[in-house]
Amino acid sequence: MGKTLYEKVFEAHTVRKLPSGQYQLLMGLHLIHEVTSPQAFSMLEERGLSVLYPNRTFATVDHIVPTASQLRPFQDDLAEGMLVALERNVAKHAIRYFSLDKDEQGIVHVIGPENGLTQPGMTICCGDSHTSTHGAFGAIAFGIGTSQVRDVLATQTMSMSKLKVRRIEVNGKLGAGVFAKDVALFIINQLGVNGGVGYAYEFAGEVFDRFTMEERMTVCNMAIEGGARSGYVNPDATTYAYLKGRRYSPTGEAWERAVAYWESTRSDADASYDDVVRYDGAEIEPMVTWGITPGQSTPVLGKIPLEAQFEESERESVREAYAYMSFEPGQAMSGTKIDVAFIGSCTNGRMSDFEAVLDLIRGRGFKVAAHVKALVVPGSQKLRKEMIALGYDKIFTEAGFEFREAGCSMCLAMNPDKLKGREVCASSSNRNFKGRQGSPAGRTLLMSPVMVAAAAISGHVADARQVFGLAN
Amino acid sequence: MLDSKRIEISGSAIPLRGNDIDTDRIIPARYLRTVTFDGLGEHAFEDDRRALKAEGKLHVLDDAKHASGRILLVNKNFGCGSSREHAPQAIMRFGKGIAAIVGESFAEIFYGNCMMLGVPCAVVGASQMAELMAAVEANPELTLSVDVRTRTVSAGKLSVPFEMPEGARAQFLEGNWDTTGELLSGQAEIRATAAKLPYFSDFG
DSSP states (O other): OBOOHHHHHHHHTEEEEOTTSOEEEEOSEEEEOTTTSHHHHHHHHHTTOOOSOGGGEEEEOOTTOOSSOOOSSOSSHHHHHHHHHHHHHHHHTTOEEEOTTSTTOBOHHHHHHHTTOOOTTOEEEESSGGGGGGGGGSOEEEEOOHHHHHHHHHHSEEEEOOOEEEEEEEESOOOTTOOHHHHHHHHHHHHOTTTTTTEEEEEESHHHHHSOHHHHHHHHHGGGGGTOSEEEOOOOHHHHHHHTTOTTSOOHHHHHHHHHHHHHTSOOTTBOOSEEEEEEGGGOOOEEEOSSSTTOEEETTSBOOOGGGSOGGGHHHHHHHHHHHTOOTTOBSTTOBOSEEEEOHHHHOSHHHHHHHHHHHTTTTOOOOTTOEEEEOOSBHHHHHHHHHTTHHHHHHHTTOEEOOSSSGGGTTOSSOOOOTTOEEEESSSOOOTTTTSSTTOEEEEOOHHHHHHHHHHSBOOOHHHHTTOOO | OGGGOOSEEEEEEEEOOOSSOBHHHHSOGGGGOOSSOTTOGGGTTHHHHHHHHHTTOOOGGGOGGGTTOOEEEEOTTBTBSOOOTHHHHHHHTSTTOOOEEEESOBOHHHHHHHHHTTOOEEEOOHHHHHHHHHHHHHOTTOEEEEETTTTEEEETTEEEEOBOOHHHHHHHHHTOOOOHHHHHTTHHHHHHHHHHSGGGGTTO
């Protein structure tokens, strides 16, 4: 019987079985940022410990970065204090740091792949739940808490249980106007926001085979929204082509050895899975969330489901969602007025996300509706500069979007980019939790970048296929 | 370290109803702008509490009847969302200090974070949780006991079995849930494992 990539990589990184029954697992890449690391360094210092493998940890700053002006000191004293703490910690422990003045700076889950740090067959952790993104390369990647950040700094290992593996195949072809984000929202809608607890998700099938790395990242990014701490795609020629020539990618003869190792980690054809589900890509429509969990979604032309369509145990949450969003069951989502549009985040803040929108608006005179504030926030400095070099910033600003500095921005609103009051935001980010975008009463509708653009231009939720004249 | 053992946690309880309560609700992101975990307790569930107050209602965490609560009762998928340890850190620091959580199910990263902090999370069935919550709502003074030895939650006449992996149970009973020391003791094995992985030497 063959093995899955998850089993192979887990076994290769197992240091030993601990008396607790958990495994001590070696971490190949540790990414840190300003929010979840300062307390870990404090704990390390309280215990008189040092960093065991400083060359396997990389730091950046992303969550608190203002996107209007990055002049230091930041206007927010608390944010400035966090950045100062990070600078002190990385200097003291000789950890490589992608600071604000470097091209490599950006959202941690954008810059890892962009710089070739993220590679197949690795274990990758970060104090951030969207670390699952890196699984797109065939890595076991997952979010950890701050005490675990401490453990990884001190020992390059952590204590872990082995997950089960669910293979999720999407076959056939996606229709016009249907993107990786829609696939992610569809899967979560089908399997539930806690359907993946205890599992790693292996994404496979014809749709994933054809996906670019950036599309694979979008889906793996949202594995955690379905409860799966890790999601991955087996590495293939697409993966290797993406990695070739990146700053930290292997070169010369080492490249050949690397590809051989990466290939060896792929799931075997006769691997056994704890569960397998299959979907037809042709049945997936552009999706939009209507509620307060990423699973509460509908095809854009659909209606908000009735309470009776849910199981008894779900109904209280569903009533809570109707009330918070001020939506009526049975109401159509299309036509819902929006106030803000946000394109960015570790889910959809990469070049292909912006180009998908640009391809549809360029030269067609589309303008953001007068009442809508629309933000375009690139995922990294490097990407931002590339976009400017290509003139993309001008196309966006001429269409009425604000073109901002790189960072996490309005995905979680730890910086000044926040919703106000009960504003409704069409967002390409990953969470529509209550208060997520910075206003305790703010409302988030998750959708693909192209759907966000369609909503920004229309002033309300709209089917991008109609707005932009897309047909199969 | 005797005081690190988590054998039996007793006290009154706080019944916090709702499925899929996420970490943004447990501690809103604006309170993550800090380099310590101090002072997070008072901001636990702040937006939910304020929203109810504005409607003239009382959030269960603001209910004086539950002010001495040490055990939090929750429903399904508690702690979903981000990996922020600030969430369990805020809960631990709330009020008199929450020392154990009993729920129908927990999000994985949250559960692991609680484990690392010595806060046992006990998993019980939906109907048992309904009984426990009803009993506590009827009698807020009721003392609950989360017994890690027998994997039982008891409350007055109620006695409910809970699930907890054997490894986690042993760590709580022995007081060695803080893993750093144990992980460090495997230094030779750590280096041996790293030496076998081709990428640790950049495929050289």
